[in-house]
Amino acid sequence: MEHIRPIGLPAFLGFSSENAAHRIAVEWDDPSGEQQEGVFIPRRDTGSRLNHLTGGRIFPGEHHLATFHVVDDGSRVDFAMESCDKAVSVRVNGFDADTLPLSSCFASLSESSRFFECGSLGYSVTCNPYRLDGLRLKTLDWRVRALTVEQVHSSFFDDSACFPDGSVEFDHALIMRDIRHEWHQAADMATEHKP
Numbered sequence: 001m002e003h004i005r006p007i008g009l010p011a012f013l014g015f016s017s018e019n020a021a022h023r024i025a026v027e028w029d030d031p032s033g034e035q036q037e038g039v040f041i042p043r044r045d046t047g048s049r050l051n052h053l054t055g056g057r058i059f060p061g062e063h064h065l066a067t068f069h070v071v072d073d074g075s076r077v078d079f080a081m082e083s084c085d086k087a088v089s090v091r092v093n094g095f096d097a098d099t100l101p102l103s104s105c106f107a108s109l110s111e112s113s114r115f116f117e118c119g120s121l122g123y124s125v126t127c128n129p130y131r132l133d134g135l136r137l138k139t140l141d142w143r144v145r146a147l148t149v150e151q152v153h154s155s156f157f158d159d160s161a162c163f164p165d166g167s168v169e170f171d172h173a174l175i176m177r178d179i180r181h182e183w184h185q186a187a188d189m190a191t192e193h194k195p
Helices: 049-054 109-120
Strands: 019-029 035-046 064-072 076-083 089-097 121-125 131-139 145-154 173-175 181-190
Touching (some): 019 121, 035 109, 049 064, 089 173, 109 121, 121 181
Parallel strands (some): 035 064
Antiparallel strands (some): 076 089, 089 145, 121 131
């Protein structure tokens, strides 16, 4: 992310950071019984000490510190991340494409795009086991492209203690570049009632 700053400040006062989030699509019923869509975020990582120190305190979303290696020349991407606590690592490399792989569970790029656009509301794990931080992404210009993946690895999804063998399968990747967006706090969610 580039030019991160509070709304109203000029871009030159912003800062940039590398970030990663493990996101799982979910549906739930709100207190009125209406079905909602969004994402559950069991973990966020960042290369920014500022994000690490202020996340979950000044703005929603607690972040773990990580090291990143990112090369993006506009058509190819090489992304590697390893958390400083050695709990997770991610590696993805590939190149821009116009279509999804034929093996995808989505019929088209536009269908996949619509599905992920519905994931704008996210709830992140916090150090408080009874509370999730709520955060809503508002994109001012939603555009995605397919990414043909040559290599993909996620220690999080490869963990057979959480995801038994055969329960998780890589489908496809999307990439977004130069998207103007805003992050807005959403109401926190209680995970369960305290005893």
